Every structure is written in structure tokens, then in C-alpha cells.
Amino acid sequence: MANVKKTIVIGFVGSTLDQGKRPDRWQRWRPTMSLLMHEDLIIDELILLHDRQHQNLVKFIAEDAQVVSPQTTISGHKISIRDPWDFAEVYGALYDFVKSYSFNTEKNNYLLHITTGTHVAQICWYLLVDANYLPAKLIQSSPNQLKTAQGEYRIIDLDLSRYDVLKQRFADEQQQNWQQLKANISTYNPAFNQLITEVELVATRSSAPILIMGATGVGKSHLAKQIFQLKKDKFHLSGRFIDVNCATLRGDSAMSSLFGHIKGAFTGAAASRSGLLKSADQGILFLDEIGELGLDEQAMLLKALEDKTFFPVGSDKEIQADFQLIAGTNRDLRQEVQAGRFREDLWARLNTWTFFLPHLKDRIEDIAPNIEFELQRFAANHQRQLRFQRDALEVYLKFAKSKDALWQGNFRDLTASVTRLATLSQGELIRTETVEKEIERLKQLWSIQGESHSRQENDILDKYFDQSQIADMDEFDQIQLRGVLKVCEHAKSMADAGRQLFAASRQQRNTTNDSDRVKKYLAKFGLTWVDLN
The missing domain is CATH 3.40.50.300 (P-loop containing nucleotide triphosphate hydrolases)
Incomplete structure (x- = not known):
């Protein structure tokens, strides 16, 4: 026979509603006492959190509890909260209690009574349960329509993974x-x-x-x-x-x-x-x-x-x-x-x-939806809706996904291309001949950009050497010298240029003179620091 788990309820003592010593208290709904009056809810232990002022109230509730539920053990736990509406103070106090309490989920089921205590305390309980600091379900007691002393209760499970609709x-x-x-x-x-x-x-x-x-x-x-x-x-x-x-x-x-x-x-x-x-x-x-x-x-x-x-x-x-x-x-x-x-x-x-973020050419499966997005954006900006003729779209997509499509400017190139197609098209259709012209335009643009980049690479050598001097240099020296000159032109000083150029090797040297290393390298090509600045 499997061992039946015990039920332990934790909650604040009701500093107002749990009060009462006159005989009519048995006919009045009291939030803590009401939990002990239900035949279908057997509570083995009730832990009441309280401050110094309400220590006697806990003892009095324990005496009343013996009348309605003698099998329930009542214990008080003193907790110090100066301002029950201060979130940080309440959360800190409850967190300390939870961390110091020894929960045994193999032997016990835990319920957290949220009816008593301030709204701030309730929020803190929710957070502690949601963060799995407190292995408990919530229980809420309330008066019923018949206004009986036992009232009614409801158990709330915050495990959202159980609720498919919420998920x-x-x-x-x-x-x-x-x-x-x-x-x-x-x-x-x-x-x-x-x-x-x-x-x-x-x-x-x-x-x-x-x-x-x-x-x-x-x-x-x-x-x-x-x-x-x-x-x-x-x-x-x-x-x-x-x-x-x-x-x-x-x-x-x-x-x-x-x-x-x-x-x-x-x-x-x-x-x-x-x-x-x-x-x-x-x-x-x-x-x-x-x-x-x-x-x-x-x-x-x-x-x-x-x-x-x-x-x-x-x-x-x-x-x-x-x-x-x-x-x-x-x-x-x-x-x-x-x-x-x-x-x-x-x-x-x-x-x-x-x-x-990846290049457009590494996301070729996303080209088609982005083309549609650009057409919709064009329509919104120009109040002119266009679409591709089927054959034209096939031609454009085939090129856009091919190795010939460099997409050097990535989505900027694609946006500009679709804008040109939409602007130059007659009527509401983008036709094949318009697409073919746009493909040639893209190839030409990328070719010009490539040549411009190549010329830009050579320009920095042209600033300091004539063509005959460049022709006498090995390709290796040209490549290396371009990089050195770029760094020197943007550096604040020769020492700054040296720190950038020799960042790795200087860590392995006992003494460093970065300026001297730069000076000697430039001298190999007849240059000085003054020539570059």
C-alpha cells in the first residue's frame, strides 16, 4: 500500500478576520479557521506566519482548531515585516522563510493560503511559486452565498504547462x-x-x-x-x-x-x-x-x-x-x-x-518573400500596385539565386532593384523584357563597383609612388604596403600606428619601440612619417 502524502498549508494569520473570542465567532466566516471545516479537505499541518503583535492570536486559533480539526497540527512562525506594503521588504522576508524551510515533496503536498496577508504579499507568493522557490499550489478561501462559517475554497495550480489553451x-x-x-x-x-x-x-x-x-x-x-x-x-x-x-x-x-x-x-x-x-x-x-x-x-x-x-x-x-x-x-x-x-x-x-546577420546570397530562399515585401512597400509609398508576370518572376528569381547575382549591397541592392522594376514597368505587370534589362543593369553596377574597389586599392600607392616604382615592387610588397599605409594615414602618431601594426608580436618582446619599427619599414620604400601626414 502506497504511503499517503500529508497536506501542509502555509499562510499568514488573518490579523483582522481571524480575530474573535465571543461565542458567535463559530457562526462567522474566518479565513484560516474555514480551511479546517471542510470534509473533503484534510489538513495535517497548518503553518501560520505572524508578527510579534499577533503571536497570541495564533495560540487562540490553535485552541479553536482543536475543536473542529483535532488531527491538525498548528504552528506559528514569526516573520519580521515592518511595512507590509513595501514590496522589497515583503519579498525579502518571504524569500528568507522559503529558503530556510525544509520542503519534502516526497512525503508532503503543500498548499499556500493566499486569502490572508496584503495584496503585496499575494504578489510575492505568486512570484515565489512561479520561480519554483516554493513547491506549492495556491488555495483561496472565501465566504459563500449561504454565509456559513466554513465558506468555500478553491485550489489554484500555477503550472501553466498543464493548460493547453494558455500555452x-x-x-x-x-x-x-x-x-x-x-x-x-x-x-x-x-x-x-x-x-x-x-x-x-x-x-x-x-x-x-x-x-x-x-x-x-x-x-x-x-x-x-x-x-x-x-x-x-x-x-x-x-x-x-x-x-x-x-x-x-x-x-x-x-x-x-x-x-x-x-x-x-x-x-x-x-x-x-x-x-x-x-x-x-x-x-x-x-x-x-x-x-x-x-x-x-x-x-x-x-x-x-x-x-x-x-x-x-x-x-x-x-x-x-x-x-x-x-x-x-x-x-x-x-x-x-x-x-x-x-x-x-x-x-x-x-x-x-x-x-x-547573414548575407542575402546566403539566404536565397528568402529572396522571393522579400521581393513581395518590397512590392507592397512600393505600392504603399506610390499608390501603385504591381505584380510580376509568371515568366518574368521565374527569370528574375533564377538570376537572383545564381552565382552571377553578387548582391554586393545585400538587401539595399534588392530594394533598389525592385523599385526600378516597379518604376519602369507599364501598367500593373512587371514583364520579362523589363526583368532582363534590370539583370544587365545589376551586372553592370556590380562590375563598376568591383573596378572601383580595385582602383581604390591602388590609389593609396599612387599617392606616394609613380607607376614605374609600383611596377618594380613584388606583389607581396604591394599588398603589405597598402595595409601599412592605410593604418599610418589614420593613426594619431607613429607610436599609435606601431601599436596597431605590431599588436600581436609586441606582446612577445622584452622591449618595444613601435615607432622605430614603423620608421624602418617605411624607410625601405623611401618614405618617412612626415610624408604620410
Whole structure:
């Protein structure tokens, strides 16, 4: 024969309704005593939480309990709560009680009486049960229509996994969030869909910084805006979405743009400026191409993230701003840290949630739904609805998914391409001949971009050498020299260039003279630091 588990009820003593010493108390509903009056509810132990003032009330209830339920053991547990409406104090006290109590679920079933105690206490009980700190179901007692002393009770199980309807509602809500992040585009790429699932969880559960990495045009800014809209719809924030391209922040104006300045802080500062960080207070600050920020700006940003305060330019008074940071970059910040161009402590702060958005050419199964999305967006903007002729769509998709489609600008290229197709089409159909012309245009554009990139690679050598000198260089030296010259042109000093160029090898040397190493390398090609700056 299996052992029958005992039933243990835990709850606050009812400081008002459980009172009473006159004989008519037996005809009056008392929340704690009523639990002991039901034939179908056998309680083996009743634990009453109380403060110092109500210790005698617990003893009196124990005496009355012997009359109606002599098999029930009544015990009091003193708990110190000065302000029963202070959430932190009540939760802390109940948490301490739960952690110190020895629960034995193999031998006992536990019920948590939520009728007694303040509403704050009830909320705290819910949270403790939901977090699995308390292995109990909830029991609620209440008067009945007949106004009998025993009243009625109801047992509530907070295990939501048992309720299929609720589970489906939560699943539907998550699906809705998921679709919102994708702008209601039906994507089919498994890796991208998995990424969006993770982003949805982070967006609805965390306010830590988010880093979105990926090539130009993969949708970093679009995803950041969708995250903002999702959080705003869920009332997780009340502020604005501030979108900043860090590549546009140059020189002395970068500090002022981000952190603001006071009147007279520098020449031209005729009035005070709050800055973009303050504008994002209680909202989201999206710093696109964060790798373009200077080291000084990075240090200030780190302080603002950690302390939620910063100093405007020229001010000795800190300003508060509480925002969530979303950063975007097409650089590998790990390499930027190694090269000394990005602060390691800021990278560590950003790296809590890092998402890598794939190239369009790695998501060819998502091209078709994105084409449809772009057509709908064109229709909304231009009040002109178009669709592809069947053969035309087949031709376009075949090319779009082929190796010939480079999609160098990723979704920006696709958006521009669909816009051109819709604009140049007559009537309501996009026909094959229009598609074929667009394909040739894309090939030509990508060819021009490729040539431009190649010329750009050579331009830096053309600045310092004539064609005969370049022709005499080995290809190996040309490739290496281009990289060195790029670093030197952007470095603040020769020592700074050396730290970037020799970041790995300098760690293995007993003494470092980065400037001398750069100087000797440039001298091999007849260059000096002055020539480059």
C-alpha cells in the first residue's frame, strides 16, 4: 500500500478576520479557521506566519482548531515585516522563510493560503511559486452565498504547462513578436529564423546592450528599429529611437553630437546642446558602424553605459540618461580590439548579446518573400500596385539565386532593384523584357563597383609612388604596403600606428619601440612619417 502524502498549508494569520473570542465567532466566516471545516479537505499541518503583535492570536486559533480539526497540527512562525506594503521588504522576508524551510515533496503536498496577508504579499507568493522557490499550489478561501462559517475554497495550480489553451496563447504571442521583428516577411532560411527567435527572447527579456554584426545592407538598422517597436508595444520603454551613423561623427564634433555641450564650451557653441545620448533617455540608442568611433568617444560611451551618467563637453555637472544600446558594425570588432582601434572593455560590455546577420546570397530562399515585401512597400509609398508576370518572376528569381547575382549591397541592392522594376514597368505587370534589362543593369553596377574597389586599392600607392616604382615592387610588397599605409594615414602618431601594426608580436618582446619599427619599414620604400601626414 502506497504511503499517503500529508497536506501542509502555509499562510499568514488573518490579523483582522481571524480575530474573535465571543461565542458567535463559530457562526462567522474566518479565513484560516474555514480551511479546517471542510470534509473533503484534510489538513495535517497548518503553518501560520505572524508578527510579534499577533503571536497570541495564533495560540487562540490553535485552541479553536482543536475543536473542529483535532488531527491538525498548528504552528506559528514569526516573520519580521515592518511595512507590509513595501514590496522589497515583503519579498525579502518571504524569500528568507522559503529558503530556510525544509520542503519534502516526497512525503508532503503543500498548499499556500493566499486569502490572508496584503495584496503585496499575494504578489510575492505568486512570484515565489512561479520561480519554483516554493513547491506549492495556491488555495483561496472565501465566504459563500449561504454565509456559513466554513465558506468555500478553491485550489489554484500555477503550472501553466498543464493548460493547453494558455500555452497556445503564449505561443501565439511569441509568434506575433517573431513576425513583428521580421516586418511580417515570411522567411524560410533556418539559420535566420533561429536568429530571430533568439532576438525575440532577448528583446522581450533583457535591456542589456545588443551588438548586430554583418555586412553593409544586411538589415542591421531595420532589425534595430523592429526591436524598438516591439519593446515599445510591450511598454518596456517610453523613450525614442535615436539612429546614429558613427561614420558621420568626425573630429571634435563627435563628442558634442553624442554627449552634448554647454554654452561657450568651444568656439561656435552659442547655445547648450543636450546630445544624442540624452535624446535616447528611456529609449533605444542605435549606433550604426560603432567601430568608426574614436577611442575617446568609446571611453565616454562605456561610462555612460555602466553609470548611466556622463559629462557634456565643457561641463563639470553630470547628466543622467538611461537607454538601451544597440550597436551595429560591418567590421569584426574582435580584430579591431587586437589592432588597438577598439576598446577591449567596451567590446566586453557589448558582447553580452551578439547577432550575426547573414548575407542575402546566403539566404536565397528568402529572396522571393522579400521581393513581395518590397512590392507592397512600393505600392504603399506610390499608390501603385504591381505584380510580376509568371515568366518574368521565374527569370528574375533564377538570376537572383545564381552565382552571377553578387548582391554586393545585400538587401539595399534588392530594394533598389525592385523599385526600378516597379518604376519602369507599364501598367500593373512587371514583364520579362523589363526583368532582363534590370539583370544587365545589376551586372553592370556590380562590375563598376568591383573596378572601383580595385582602383581604390591602388590609389593609396599612387599617392606616394609613380607607376614605374609600383611596377618594380613584388606583389607581396604591394599588398603589405597598402595595409601599412592605410593604418599610418589614420593613426594619431607613429607610436599609435606601431601599436596597431605590431599588436600581436609586441606582446612577445622584452622591449618595444613601435615607432622605430614603423620608421624602418617605411624607410625601405623611401618614405618617412612626415610624408604620410
